[in-house]
Amino acid sequence: xxxxxxxxxxxxxxxxxxxxxxxxxxxxxxxxxxxxxxxxxxxxxxxxxxxxxxxxxxxxxxxxxxxxxxxxxxxxxxxxxxxxxxxxxxxxxxxxxxxxxxxxxxxxxxxxxxxxxxxxxxxxxxxxxxxxxxxxxxxxxxxxxxxxxxxxxxxxxxxxxxxxxxxxxxxxxxxxxxxxxxxxxxxxxxxxxxxxxxxxxxxxxxxxxxxxxxxxxxxxxxxxxxxxxxxxxxxxxxxxxxxxxxxxxxxxxxxxxxxxxxxxxxxxxxxxxxxxxxxxxxxxxxxxxxxxxxxxxxxxxxxxxxxxxxxxxxxxxxxxxxxxxxxxxxxxxxxxxxxxxxxxxxxxxxxxxxxxxxxxxxxxxxxxxxxxxxxxxxxxxxxxxxxxxxxxxxxxxxxxxxxxxxxxxxxxxxxxxxxxxxxxxxxxxxxxxxxxxxxxxxxxxxxxxxxxxxxxxxxxxxxxxxxxxxxxxxxxxxxxxxxxxxxxxxxxxxxxxxxxxxxxxxxxxxxxxxxx
Numbered sequence: 035x036x037x038x039x040x041x042x043x044x045x046x047x048x049x050x051x052x053x054x055x056x057x058x059x060x061x062x063x064x065x066x067x068x069x070x071x072x073x074x075x076x077x078x079x080x081x082x083x084x085x086x087x088x089x090x091x092x093x094x095x096x097x098x099x100x101x102x103x104x105x106x107x108x109x110x111x112x113x114x115x116x117x118x119x120x121x122x123x124x125x126x127x128x129x130x131x132x133x134x135x136x137x138x139x140x141x142x143x144x145x146x147x148x149x150x151x152x153x154x155x156x157x158x159x160x161x162x163x164x165x166x167x168x169x170x171x172x173x174x175x176x177x178x179x180x181x182x183x184x185x186x187x188x189x190x191x192x193x194x195x196x197x198x199x200x201x202x203x204x205x206x207x208x209x210x211x212x213x214x215x216x217x218x219x220x221x222x223x224x225x226x227x228x229x230x231x232x233x234x235x236x237x238x239x240x241x242x243x244x245x246x247x248x249x250x251x252x253x254x255x256x257x258x259x260x261x262x263x264x265x266x267x268x269x270x271x272x273x274x275x276x277x278x279x280x281x282x283x284x285x286x287x288x289x290x291x292x293x294x295x296x297x298x299x300x301x302x303x304x305x306x307x308x309x310x311x312x313x314x315x316x317x318x319x320x321x322x323x324x325x326x327x328x329x330x331x332x333x334x335x336x337x338x339x340x341x342x343x344x345x346x347x348x349x350x351x352x353x354x355x356x357x358x359x360x361x362x363x364x365x366x367x368x369x370x371x372x373x374x375x376x377x378x379x380x381x382x383x384x385x386x387x388x389x390x391x392x393x394x395x396x397x398x399x400x401x402x403x404x405x406x407x408x409x410x411x412x413x414x415x416x417x418x419x420x421x422x423x424x425x426x427x428x429x430x431x432x433x434x435x436x437x438x439x440x441x442x443x444x445x446x447x448x449x450x451x452x453x454x455x456x457x458x459x460x461x462x463x464x465x466x467x468x469x470x471x472x473x474x475x476x477x478x479x480x481x482x483x484x485x486x487x488x489x490x491x492x493x494x495x496x497x498x499x500x501x502x503x504x505x506x507x508x509x510x511x512x513x514x515x516x517x518x519x520x521x522x523x524x525x526x527x528x529x530x531x532x533x534x535x536x537x538x539x540x541x542x543x544x545x546x547x548x549x550x
Contacts, residue, residue: 056405058089064415065093068397071419073270074389075263076104079398080291082298082382083406090291096388097261098272106291109259110386111250111277113364115294115373116287117214118322119233121163121347122305123221125318126236132224135160135321135346142220147195153203154195162217164326165209165344168199174212175538176464178278180367180507182485187219187280193463197543207327207344211284211538218283229283238293240307241300246289249282250275259288260388262368266505268430270389273506276367285364291384298375298382301360322346323360336400337407354407365390365536367506372399381406390536393418429534433510436531440491440499448495452476455498455515455523459546467546478513499531508532509539524548 065077076094080087092104127133136158139146148154153168161167174197177185185193190212201208218229225232230248238246247253262273277286289297300307305314325343337353344350345360353359353376361374372395374383383402385395400414443449452471459467465482469490476490478500488502490513498513510531515523525548528541 056402061089061402062091062093064401065091065398067415068394069094071415072389072391072394072397072422073265074387074391074394075270075272076108076260076388077394077398078104078106078108078110078291078384078386080106080295080382080384081402082295082302082380084380085299085303087292087295090295092291096259098263098270099261104260104388105258107245107258108386109245109253109256109288109290110371110388111260111275111285111364111366111369112287112289112294112371112373112386113285113366113369114211115362115364115371116283116285117163118347118362118373119237119287120214120217120221120229120283121322122237122314123225123229123232124159124163124217125314125322125346127221127224129315129318133159133220139216139220142223143191143216146191146216149195149198150203153199156203159217159220160326160346161204162213162220163346165207165213166204166327167208167210167213168201168203168205169194169197169208169210170200170540170543171208171210172537172540173197173200173210173543174463175540176483176543177212178215178281178284179211179536179538180483180485180504181276181278183278183483185278185280185482187215190215190280191219196462207329209537211281214284215281221283230286233287237313240311240313242296242308243289243293246287246293248288249279249286250277250288251279253288260369262366263389264368264506264508265389265391265426266508271506273368273504285366291386294373294384294386295382298373298384302375302377302380302382323348323350323358325350336412353403354409357407363392363395365392367536370395372396374399374403376403376406379406391422393422425534429532432532436493436499436510437491437501440493443492443494446492449492450495450515450517450521450523454517454521457523458549459526460549461544461546464544466549467544500528507536507539509535509541511535511539511541 075098076096078092081089090106092106092108094104095101096104096108139157177190221229233248262275305319306312323345326345328343331339331342339351342351348360351359357376359376364371369388370390370392372385383399385398387394397414397418456469456471468479470477478490480486491499493499496515500511500513511528514527516525518524526546
């Protein structure tokens with residue numbers, strides 16, 4: 035009874051206070067300090083409590099170049115928060131008897147093949163969207179990441195058979211974007227609409243997400259949209275927007291705080307719109323938030339969680355006292371976002387940023403969440419701030435050591451001659467990588483991904499370092515050659531230099547064979 039009266043009081047006071055512990059002025063200060071601590075140019079934050087928007091503001095700037103302010107209406111690519119829309123759309127098709135979660139994918143995409151023939155035949159639509167394929171983290175993401183490649187959805191469908199599993203089928207959670215891209219193709223084939231058309235017409239429009247689009251290229255008015263930013267070579271810089279339209283079903287949606295809060299309100303109203311239209315049956319809506327693939331909860335979990343896992347397009351867990359939390363994050367090159375629901379508290383938190391540092395959204399979301407759950411102030415800003423500083427220092431030191439060694443070995447007699455390594459190296463799914471040499475030194479270029487090119491620096495007798503020209507990627511890698519008995523390179527593998535590298539740069543999955 036006391037808890038009920040407290041919640042009612044908080045709702046009544048929401049026009050003035052977010053709650054008793056965190057008022058509007060304090061939250062403003064926290065966000066401004068978060069901007070500084072993590073070098074994020076702009077952040078927009080929204081809170082929905084008891085069906086009422088109690089906070090919706092932007093802070094900082096949406097562009098370092100223009101210095102135009104970030105506000106609550108500023109559009110941001112929500113990235114993998116799009117996955118919940120993809121699964122909602124598939125569930126709508128199940129309600130229309132056009133699909134079943136446990137149908138084999140090959141029923142709808144006959145050409146679909148994975149590395150293992152048995153897995154191919156038993157791989158279901160549910161498997162596409164629950165990260166239990168057996169493939170490694172981000173396997174095959176280089177087919178859409180970064181932007182500028184020429185891979186199509188059909189290419190991805192054709193190529194996933196070359197991606198070797200790291201674990202047995204359905205045995206563990208490992209995040210994978212390409213399966214969601216294929217899920218988008220399933221939606222297209224059963225609905226007769228493109229993924230983008232379906233999301234906008236069948237979901238966004240009736241829900242009332244009036245400013246959102248299913249992809250960056252569908253945003254006609256870019257007058258209030260972020261520019262992307264990242265830390266490159268020790269400094270935060272503005273970088274070009276980066277997202278391949280091929281991957282929209284995995285992360286293409288562009289939205290803002292008001293629209294994401296509208297989406298949150300709709301979801302917490304049991305998938306019923308403001309005008310009373312039910313878009314999804316209670317059975318299918320319930321299914322979306324059921325645990326499908328478990329994820330271990332670490333000892334001493336911050337939120338006293340008992341379980342964690344992935345549902346259908348959503349992470350699910352319990353937080354303090356058994357409150358069910360449904361959430362997702364999203365990341366592109368230059369932006370990261372977070373969307374959190376605690377339905378039994380009628381609470382939704384949206385954090386959208388224009389710099390790819392997840393510590394910023396965790397700081398804000400956790401502080402807000404703690405205030406509603408009744409935790410004492412745990413100073414997430416300091417906790418994440420210290421961790422972030424240590425992580426950056428560690429990564430920078432690793433890279434500095436590598437380039438110091440590369441500089442020191444220049445001209446060494448132990449290095450292979452150009453004729454030993456120059457040529458074309460081919461991978462079954464990624465295509466050709468060309469290594470060339472001129473008076474300036476070695477160069478490396480990925481033929482199907484035009485933005486991935488740069489210097490190739492000698493490191494030791496068998497290993498070079500690929501230093502990509504676009505420094506915003508922060509994805510430099512070791513290139514390790516294998517030589518035949520005559521001293522000529524016959525193959526190569528890659529391995530990232532520092533753990534800060536985004537997992538979607540899955541160079542480690544390449545098996546490069548020299549073809550000429």
